Amino acid sequence: MGVRQVGVDDAMVLLEQDWVKDRILHWEDTSAARPSLAGPTQPLPEFLAGICLRRGLGVPQRPSEATISGTVLARVDWGRWLADCPNALCANGAEMVSVQTPVFICASCGSPESGGKWYAVKFPCNKAAIERELLLRPAVALIGDVRVGRGWAPGQSLAALRAEREALS
Numbered sequence: 047m048g049v050r051q052v053g054v055d056d057a058m059v060l061l062e063q064d065w066v067k068d069r070i071l072h073w074e075d076t077s078a079a080r081p082s083l084a085g086p087t088q089p090l091p092e093f094l095a096g097i098c099l100r101r102g103l104g105v106p107q108r109p110s111e112a113t114i115s116g117t118v119l120a121r122v123d124w125g126r127w128l129a130d131c132p133n134a135l136c137a138n139g140a141e142m143v144s145v146q147t148p149v150f151i152c153a154s155c156g157s158p159e160s161g162g163k164w165y166a167v168k169f170p171c172n173k174a175a176i177e178r179e180l181l182l183r184p185a186v187a188l189i190g191d192v193r194v195g196r197g198w199a200p201g202q203s204l205a206a207l208r209a210e211r212e213a214l215s
């Protein structure tokens with residue numbers, strides 16, 4: 047099964063920068079680095095809700111026990127932790143995710159299937175080990191003329207990640 051590639055051009059711009067080379071990125075990393083968001087880092091829920099509002103997708107409520115329902119799984123795509131939109135009608139919706147505020151709503155479609163509720167974001171329990179393994183490979187590598195980045199899919203074992211890395215070198 048092919049894994050969706052999300053915002054690859056954005057990722058490439060990021061990956062050219064030195065400060066991303068020693069970390070797998072979370073939402074806070076890029077929001078702080080984005081010049082268009084100069085000033086204090088906005089909390090992730092406010093950021094996503096703001097986009098939904100500007101796009102006329104309705105305003106999700108503040109995430110709380112009562113307004114979080116369902117779960118999305120975090121994965122790594124081009125060195126970034128993100129989650130895919132679970133709405134079958136949404137094409138390629140995905141958002142970078144946060145460990146501090148592990149909630150998700152899709153800024154592309156507003157997640158209408160969840161009835162205005164947020165999803166909880168679930169990270170793997172071996173997240174640190176996955177990050178350590180991914181950081182052993184370059185942020186962008188080439189196999190022939192195909193670009194390969196730091197990626198991990200839910201369920202993928204550390205052994206499989208290691209085998210991928212060894213195939214790169």
Ligand SMILES: [Zn+2]
Nearest residue numbers: 131136139152
């Ligand atoms: Zn969506």
